Amino acid sequence: MTEPQRVFLVDGARTPFLKARGTPGPFTPVDLAVQCGRPLLARQPFAREALDLVILGCVNVMADEMNPARVAALRLGLGERMVAFTMQINCGSGMQSIDTAYRYIRSGSHDMILAGGAEALSHTPLILRQSAAEWLGRLGAARSPMDKLKLLGDVRPDFFKPVIGLERGLTDPITELGMGQTAEILAHRFGITREMADEYAMQSHHRLAAAQKGDALKGEVVPAFGPDGTVYDHDDGVRPDSDMAGLAKPKPVFEKPYGKVTAGNSSQITDGASWLIVASEKAINLHGLEPIAEITDSEWAGLDPAVMGLGPVLSSTPIVQRHGLSIEDVDLWELNEAFAAQVLACVAAWDHHDFCREVLGFDAAFGRIDRERLNVDGGAISLGHPVGTSGNRIVLHLANAMNKRGAKRGIATECIGGGLGGAMMLEAVQ
Ligand SMILES: CC(=O)SCCNC(=O)CCNC(=O)[C@H](O)C(C)(C)COP(=O)(O)OP(=O)(O)OC[C@H]1O[C@@H](n2cnc3c(N)ncnc32)[C@H](O)[C@@H]1OP(=O)(O)O
Numbered sequence: 545m546t547e548p549q550r551v552f553l554v555d556g557a558r559t560p561f562l563k564a565r566g567t568p569g570p571f572t573p574v575d576l577a578v579q580c581g582r583p584l585l586a587r588q589p590f591a592r593e594a595l596d597l598v599i600l601g602c603v604n605v606m607a608d609e610m611n612p613a614r615v616a617a618l619r620l621g622l623g624e625r626m627v628a629f630t631m632q633i634n635c636g637s638g639m640q641s642i643d644t645a646y647r648y649i650r651s652g653s654h655d656m657i658l659a660g661g662a663e664a665l666s667h668t669p670l671i672l673r674q675s676a677a678e679w680l681g682r683l684g685a686a687r688s689p690m691d692k693l694k695l696l697g698d699v700r701p702d703f704f705k706p707v708i709g710l711e712r713g714l715t716d717p718i719t720e721l722g723m724g725q726t727a728e729i730l731a732h733r734f735g736i737t738r739e740m741a742d743e744y745a746m747q748s749h750h751r752l753a754a755a756q757k758g759d760a761l762k763g764e765v766v767p768a769f770g771p772d773g774t775v776y777d778h779d780d781g782v783r784p785d786s787d788m789a790g791l792a793k794p795k796p797v798f799e800k801p802y803g804k805v806t807a808g809n810s811s812q813i814t815d816g817a818s819w820l821i822v823a824s825e826k827a828i829n830l831h832g833l834e835p836i837a838e839i840t841d842s843e844w845a846g847l848d849p850a851v852m853g854l855g856p857v858l859s860s861t862p863i864v865q866r867h868g869l870s871i872e873d874v875d876l877w878e879l880n881e882a883f884a885a886q887v888l889a890c891v892a893a894w895d896h897h898d899f900c901r902e903v904l905g906f907d908a909a910f911g912r913i914d915r916e917r918l919n920v921d922g923g924a925i926s927l928g929h930p931v932g933t934s935g936n937r938i939v940l941h942l943a944n945a946m947n948k949r950g951a952k953r954g955i956a957t958e959c960i961g962g963g964l965g966g967a968m969m970l971e972a973v974q
Pocket residue numbers: 635714723724749783786787790791793794797806807808809810811812813852882883929931959960961
């Protein structure tokens with residue numbers, strides 16, 4: 545067996561995250577992947593043949609771009625011999641692409657992999673009801689025009705009431721709970737009030753607005769060019785003037801009338817894509833690359849789908865433990881902001897004696913994450929959450945934020961619908 549290889553992040557980029565506004569946006573998942581892949585590859589010193597593999601996370605794959613990883617690879621000019629595959633584990637898809645690259649390179653089988661995530665939630669398909677699909681099947685099988693005409697009498701008004709793919713996709717198939725309802729359960733369990741959730745959401749918007757004004761996103765966000773010539777150059781869901789009075793106005797969406805989760809303190813429905821170049825030490829030396837971070841560990845965890853929002857706690861705690869660290873040893877955390885109540889519940893769970901004893905098997909509470917180290921440039925509440933991309937984006941941003949702040953170590957972690965959690969540790973390059 546070969547020694548595990550060291551694995552580095554070389555560079556990465558993402559499109560601006562574009563809010564879904566009720567109609568299909570200008571880009572499909574593959575368009576988005578191509579829009580951010582082109583400038584990222586153009587700024588590399590190596591030839592495209594140096595890439596061994598392309599992996600793309602995507603939850604809502606469109607029927608006319610099946611295996612979007614391969615379609616994107618071909619549109620990026622990576623050549624017909626490029627192997628490319630798509631991964632789908634809901635909100636973990638974009639992180640799973642990096643983790644798969646990490647494990648391949650670590651094993652010595654590959655040297656340089658393009659790992660990304662792409663999602664166009666504004667294009668999520670509408671699904672016909674079973675009754676309508678069956679009727680269309682009978683229509684297709686009808687032999688004569690008369691048989692077809694007779695079938696018109698079977699048309700029912702509910703045929704035209706589609707199942708909304710996005711709503712269905714954001715509902716857990718086992719518990720039948722919407723993702724927002726799982727956040728409500730956590731708010732109740734950990735005593736997260738509406739004010740706490742709104743205050744967290746306000747901070748997310750203020751931090752992203754500050755990041756956009758400063759240089760925190762420089763090089764990370766590349767513009768996307770629409771088919772009509774429109775240039776999309778910034779994340780457009782941010783509300784810089786968010787305040788507590790404004791955030792108090794939206795009514796609870798998922799548990800009416802007393803819930804805590806609102807449009808203001810939930811992640812937004814958004815389109816976007818991101819890529820990271822993952823490389824071995826050999827590839828770095830061969831091409832004279834300057835890595836931005838080293839991947840030093842990753843972990844996945846399963847948990848009750850009804851409290852899937854605690855996925856970050858269950859997936860990142862084993863990493864911290866394995867390396868003999870404490871919560872304070874992690875300089876920066878990117879904890880995907882599915883919902884403010886869910887992020888705050890994770891923070892509360894780590895600081896909760898009984899939870900840590902019963903669920904994590906500790907003698908005492910694990911510790912409290914300092915808010916100054918958590919999602920320092922905002923997150924999915926202000927930025928949006930294109931589900932197949934977000935896990936990739938938080939790793940990309942963690943690497944960049946660590947470099948800008950001179951941090952030694954960081955963890956990117958996320959909850960995953962269906963009851964999973966994913967986490968990845970990055971360290972500054974020594
Ligand atoms: C594993 C996981 O990651 S699970 C997570 C997966 N993702 C999800 O579940 C998505 C969760 N989010 C959602 O479903 C949607 O965003 C919803 C249903 C909560 C809200 O959807 P929308 O109603 O379209 O939200 P939208 O952003 O348009 O806001 C609606 C209104 O709320 C108010 N509002 C929203 N944000 C703010 C704010 N920061 N300050 C003040 N008011 C606000 C405004 O009145 C806004 O209307 P406007 O845009 O006309 O000003």
